[in-house]
Amino acid sequence: MSEKKRETPLLDELEKGPWPSFVKELKKSADTPVVQDLLGQLERSYEEHLGHWKHGGIVGVMGYGGGVIGRYSDLPEEFPHIAHFHTMRVNQPAGWFYTSDALRKICDIWEAHGSGITNMHGSTGDIILLGTTTDQLEPIFGKLTEIGFDLGGSGSDMRTPSACCGPARCEWACYDTLAACYDFTQTYQDELHRPAFPYKYKLKFAGCPNDCVASVARADMSFIGTWKDDIQMDAEQVRQYAASGTVDIQKDVCERCPTRCMSWDGTNLTIDNSECVKCMHCINVMPKALRPGKERGCTVLIGAKAPIVGGALLSSVFVPFIEMEPPYSDLKELTEAIWDLWGEHGKNRERVGEFIQRVGLGNFLEQIGLDPVPEMIAYPRTNPYIFFGEELHEEQA
C-alpha cells in the first residue's frame, strides 16, 4: 500500500515513559492500512474528545449468535480500512496457560485475516481479536477450530467461563478450578454460542477466598473455593516466621484476624478453628506455615453485576458449601433450574441478581427448590411488611 502515514502528534506523546505503550504496539503494524486508519481515527478522538465507533450490528459466524462484536467506524469515508472493525472473542484455555506454539498459530491466523491487534485478554477472560471485516469471520473461525480453538460468548448468553490458575500453580486452590471451568464450558456450548437468556450469565471459578478472578464482583454465579475443617499448620514454620522478623505474629496475624480466633504465646500459635471464617489473611501472610484445611469444596454465590441497569451488586451466598467433584451434577442441576426460572420470568436485560432483587430471594429459593439457610443473609429482615402465604396457617392447623 502506498498510502501515506497518518500524523499522530497526540498519540505520539503516549510512546514516551516507562510503562509499555499501546501506541507502540499499534505502530508495530504501522505498515498496514488498517492500523494506519485505526491510529488516524484514534488521533481524531484525542483531538475531539469523542469516540468514533458506531453500535454493533448483528454479525457472526454461521450458526452462532455470540462471540463476535460488530463494530463500525462513524467516519468510514475518512478511515475506509476500519469501516468494519469487528471483535472476535476466542475462548481462552482455562487458567490462561499457553504453549508458544499455540500462541504463534493464533497470531498467524489473526495477522492473515485481521488487524493483528489483540487484547491478552479482555475483561471477559477471552482472547480478544480486535478488528476484522465481516467476510473474514468465517475463514478465521474455520482456521481457529482447525487448531482447536472456538469462540466465546457475547450478548444474552452464558459468557465465557473463566478460572484462576488453581491447582496448576497455587497451593491454596480448594478445588480444581481449571477442571470445573472446562467441564462447565464444554457442557454448555449451546448456551455459550446461542444467546437465549434475558441477559448475560457469567460463571467464574476462584480456587480460594482471595478470589483472583473477582467472581464476587462480576459473576452471576461465583464458585469460591473454601474448606470446612482445620487450617493445616506447620508449627515449626510459624516459629521460623517469628524468628525471621518478617512477621510480627501477634500484630500482623492474630490482631488482623477478623474473628480473633488465633492466639500466640511467643512459641505456639493456637487457632480456634470453629470460629474461623476462612478469610485467608493468616495463610496469605505465612504461606510456608499455614494452609487451607483438607476437607475442601466451594461456596457458591449468586447475582453479581456492574451498575447497568438497576445498580451494581455483589454476589451473595447461595450454597454455603459443596464439594467440587466431576461431573458436578448437583451444581449443573441448580444452574439449569436458575436458567429455566430466570429465562421464563426475567425481563429483557435483567441480570439474575436484579431478578432476585425484584422477586425476592425467598421466593426465588422456593421456585428453585433450595431451602433458605441463615448463611445466605447478613441479617434477617428488619421491615415488617411480610407477604405471608396461605401455608402459614395450613401448617399450624
Add this chain to the structure above:
Amino acid sequence: MSASPRKTDIGPPHYEQFLPPIIKKNYGKWLYHENPRPGVLVHVAESGDKLYSVRAGTPRLLNVKSIRLFADLADKYCGGHLRFTSRNNVEFLLTDESKIDALIQELHDLGYPVGGTGNAISAIVHTQGWVHCHSAATDASGVVKSLMDELYPHFVNMNLPAKLRIAFACCLNMCGAVHCSDIAILGVHTRVPEIDHANLPKMCELPTLIASCPTGAIRPATVDGQQSIHIEEHLCMYCGNCFTVCPAVKINNAKTDGLSIWVGGKVSNARTEPKFSKLVIPFLPNNPPRWPETVEAVKHLVEVYAANARKYERMSEWVERIGWPRFFKLTGLPFTKYHIDDFTHAGETYKRSAQLKH
C-alpha cells in the same frame, strides 16, 4: 479449499496440553510459595520441585508481533510455556533459577517491566475506550498508560502497606471489576442525551428504549408527527443505558464527558468482606493525551494511603479505621452533595449514629 468439515461447538482446547511438565507432575501438590523479589514468585511442591514465575506488565493491547516475542522468550527460557494473569500481565514459567536474571533483562530491553507482585500496584485492569468502544466517555488505554508511567515505581517495587488494585472503565457499563477496586477511575457522562428524532423510529424499538431507563425518565412522545421519545431531564443520571439500546439517543458529549474517582473496593475475603468502591472525586476533565488532572489525583491518593495506612491495610481498611471525614481531611478533597447517594437504598449509606471523631 479446505476439505475438512466445518467444526462448531468444540469449546476451548483442554488446558492440560498447555501445562509445562513441572506443573503436570505437581498439579494440586504445591506446598507453599514465596515472593523473593518484585515480579518473581517461586512455588515449591511437596516433591521439592520449584517453579519460578516471572511476571511482566503489558499494555493489554498487544500486537501479534509482541506475542511472538513472548513466545520466543518462552521457548528460550521456559520450554515454550507461559501464561497470562487476570490483570493482563504475562508470566513466564521457569524451572531453572539461574535463567531468571537474563529473562528479566530481555523483558526490560523489550519494554515490558517485571513486577506487579506482593504489596505493589499490579497492571491496571481496563476497558477498550476510544480504541474500540461506542459508549466510551473517555479513552481507556491512554489514561492507563499515563497513570502507570507515574505509578511505575509501585509496579517494580513492593513497598506499599498492602496490595493496591486499580481499575479503569470508560463508562458506567464497567467492563471489569471497577466497582470493587482499591482505586477506580470511571468515565462519566454529565448531560442528558441528545435525541435524533428523525432517525429514532427507524433505528430503535420504543418499548425496549423506554424500559432501558433505570429511573423511568424516558416517555413516549410524538415529535413532528413521528413516534419518538421525551426525556424527563430531572430524572436522568446520564448512565447511557438508553444509548446502548438505541444509537439515536446520543450520550457522548465532547465538552461535558469526564472522569470520576472511587476508592476502597475489594474482591478478596482477606480480613474484611468484599466491598464496593466509593466516590471521592465526582468529576475531572477529559484531557488527552495525558489526563494530568486524573494522574495527579490518583498519584495523590496513592501517596496519602501509603503514608498513613498500617501494614496489611488495604485502602478500604485504612479508610474504615480512620473514618471518611478524616479521609477527606487528609486528602484535602472537597466533599460535595454529589458524594451522597440518592439512588435505591441510599439511606443505608448515611451515617446513622453519633459516633464521630471531633
